[in-house]
Amino acid sequence: MTSTTYTLAWRNIWRHPRRTLLTISAMVFADVLLVFMLGLQLGQYRMMIDNSLALVSGQMQVQVAGYLDDPQMYRSIPEADQLAVQIRKTIDLEAVSPRAYGFALVSSEKRTLGVQISGVEPYYEQLISTIPGLISSGRYLSSASANEAVIGSTLARNLKLAAGDELTLLGSGRDGSMAAAVLPVVGIFNTGNRDIDRQIIAIPLNSFRQIFSMGNDAHSIIIGGQRDREEQYKKAISTLIKDRDKLVLLDWETLLPGLKQVIEADFFSAWFMYAVLIILVAFSMLNTILMSVLERTHEFGILLALGVRHSKLGRIILTESTLLALTGMVIGIVAGSLLTFYFSKTGISYPGMEEMSARFNLPPLILPEVSLRTVIPGPLAVFLASVLSSLYPIWHMRKLNPVQAMQAA
């Protein structure tokens, strides 16, 4: 395109400064909103994922194939501590912890309930899970071989237990033998997640192995650490367990399928909103370009009579709308990023969020994300929709006849 096209187009845009400014404002408004909302959404998702993973599941887990679907006690990883040490060395990460799970009838003085028991390594557990930090009374487990237990707050209430009381476990071990123990409750944790507070008793891993005749086995090796290094961990661990029979590496999407799908569903419904918004802005753009074309009918007639081709006129109009949309997009991206960046430092909370955050285990403050993937898609969509919407006025121009056009007022 020649520079005259640009010059003409740019001058044409500013013939009606007020109209142009309003149109650009519409785009900037939509851009800022989209950048902010997308940043907020992704920030919220990341928080949901991080917090859910930090509670129990970790980033990924090594298990015996089939254990996830049907957690039978005999599906255990032999020599799990050794494997955990190997994984720690391979990926250079401390936060790798073996766990074992079993089911037992748990009795206090007054009550008996069926509960899942986890055997954990207290030192490594606190690197992976937030539960050790959420003790509301008493303390967390002291060592891997101590004879003690920590339990969820709802469970403690239902069992009528306080820190310091004793509980009795009665279940069956890995080999089918009787598993029984009496353990003092040293601490009670309160995560705010009602399922976890109601369902979990944690005891030290070695005690668990003794009680449930587990030898040196565990049911799962949990890997914590940063989510951005997920791929790297995956590769290293997969190679490591390749020659170990029947072991599989499960990522968080497999461990918590519900979480991923909630996010997808939310993302999907959000795009419906965004689409409506983008189309509305495109209408605004369409109107502006159409007006500017219609009011110049006379002028276009003269240009045509002077020998300017229809295609050149079309290019000028397309350039006008592109420049207009581009200006809107640039301002929108800058303004949107600035606004979102500000809130990514201060955090956002809205009323009524507390119960929701408790249910999904979120902190009540959201930090929106500012990155290429939150800043670009929205404004780009607005830009494309705006340029597309200018095609109608151009198409309308296509059959303009110089004589008739010059007669127009």
Add this chain to the structure above:
Amino acid sequence: MISRIAWRNLWRNRRRSIIMLSAISLGIWGMIWMTALMRGMVDQMIDSSIETLSGHIQIHAPGYMDDPSIEYLLPPLNKSPALQKLLASDEVVAWSERIRVPAVIRSERDVYAVTLVGIDPARERGLSFIAESITQGSYLSSVNDNRLLLGKKLVERLETRLNRRVVLMSQDPDNNITERGFRIGGIFETSLQATETAYVFAGIETVRELLKSGPGVSEISLLGQDYRNLDSLLEKTRSAASYADVQTWLQLDPYLGSLLGVMDGFVLIWFIVIFLALSFGLVNTLMMAVFERTREIGLIQALGMKPSYILLMILIESIAMLLIGLTAGNVLSWLTILPLKNGIDVSAVASGLEWAGMSSTLVPAVKTYDVVLANAVVLVLGLLASLFPAWRASRKVPIEAITRVWQ
């Protein structure tokens, strides 16, 4: 006369007006649709929560909510005639008594913790999901039926089958372990997997026998006429059962309650956002309409028309545009939502929604309140937005306006 001028002005530039009208219609369509979808989602979560045993109102013995054991029982109904009378009245659509205690279920292969619910099969029909969800075997026939109803997922986890035996273990009122073998008489399937693994149902008398408990019950669940409007029923239930702990579904599930609140706020914000996107176009269109008529406005002003009439004229133009756009938008929403009143299949994205308490068909719920609010927001704010161009038009000085060819 002014309205006639305004009406004709509106159609001077037909294409421009039609684009603006389309934008308004689309805006209102988006508002109504989005809220209908979201309300549909929340309604579904509420329905499934109410169906999954919560009912509209639940009555428990004091202490049961904190410690759901067989120790806390409500006295039998025949000891409280006031409550009996209320339950028989028109205000209560359905009600049932239940015994609900934690238990452990064991097959040959595995053990799980569940909630054992003793029900009155006849009363439970129409109150909760159980009767309609049986996919294998049959529903319980009486309060003495000594078969169990299990969820499909639980049956799979226990590696057992219909008609096999399982052992249930629980605690009697003296805190002794009590256990008994039962045959699986029916298997139920629900949209929520958690429900399938959480509950085991049996006849209420059978459960009494197992638990060696007296004639009391753990809870009475009842349905009123309308779940949104339970205040008076709650009041009456509280006074009829003053000895008990009475709660509505909202109090039983504070998460759903807060979700309703967040929804209302969100709907309003969404309306305003859409409106703002719309308003740029609206102001622009009116502005253009005023600018291109600068000469003409100056002329009619010079001919003696009062500025306030010009203001009025532009406002009427804007109202006409808004009203036509709104009408079209509402009709469009109605036409597009009507064919979907049986629900939209969202199973592609729905297994995650299950986690949040929803099933895979989404029925859009159009609420009068939302529609009225959407229209009101557009109309009122639309008028406010057109005040500026109208005010500018009325402030033109006649001579300047006539002599100026363009702006």
